[in-house]
Amino acid sequence: MDLDDTDRRLLRVLQKQGRISNAELSERVNLSPSACHRRVARLERAGVIRDYVALLDPRKMARPTTVFVEITLSGQADEVLEAFEKAVARVPDVLECHLMAGTADYLLKVVAEDSEDFARIHRQYLTRLPGVTRMQSSFALRTVFKTTALPV
Structure with a gap:
C-alpha cells in the first residue's frame, strides 16, 4: 500500500495516542473529520493498522x-x-x-x-x-x- 504524507501523519499520531478522538486526530493532521475517518478505516482494512492496545506499565503490574x-x-x-x-x-x-x-x-x-x-x-x-x-x-x-x- 502506498502511503502519502497525510497517511504518515495519521500513523505517527495514532502510534503515540491510539485513543485520540477522530475530531482531535483530524485537527492534528489538518483533515476534515469525515476524511480522517475514511483514511483511518482504509488503513485498518489494508492491515497497516493492525490493532489498538493498552500498554501496561510493567512496574505497576509487578513485572519490572x-x-x-x-x-x-x-x-x-x-x-x-x-x-x-x-x-x-x-x-x-x-x-x-x-x-x-x-x-x-x-x-x-x-x-x-x-x-x-x-x-x-x-x-x-x-x-x-x-x-x-x-x-x-x-x-x-x-x-x-x-x-x-x-x-x-
Whole structure:
C-alpha cells in the first residue's frame, strides 16, 4: 500500500495516542473529520493498522524485570522449530519470541517480578521447551529507550 504524507501523519499520531478522538486526530493532521475517518478505516482494512492496545506499565503490574533469553535448538528441522514455537507461545511470561540468524536460534523477551521469579519461570517453563540444547539469559539493568512506534 502506498502511503502519502497525510497517511504518515495519521500513523505517527495514532502510534503515540491510539485513543485520540477522530475530531482531535483530524485537527492534528489538518483533515476534515469525515476524511480522517475514511483514511483511518482504509488503513485498518489494508492491515497497516493492525490493532489498538493498552500498554501496561510493567512496574505497576509487578513485572519490572526484563530478561533476554537466547535459545539454541538441537536442530533446524521444521518439526523441531514448530514444536518449539508452539510450546513457547504458551509461556505467559514470554512477551516476544524471535527466530534469529546468528549464534542463537531464538531470542525471547521475558518479564518477571525479580530474579527469583525468573528462576521459577526458567524451571517451570523454559527448561521444558522442546528441542532446547542451550539457553543463555541476560538481565536488563535499565531500559534506556523503548518505543512501539515504527518509523513512518
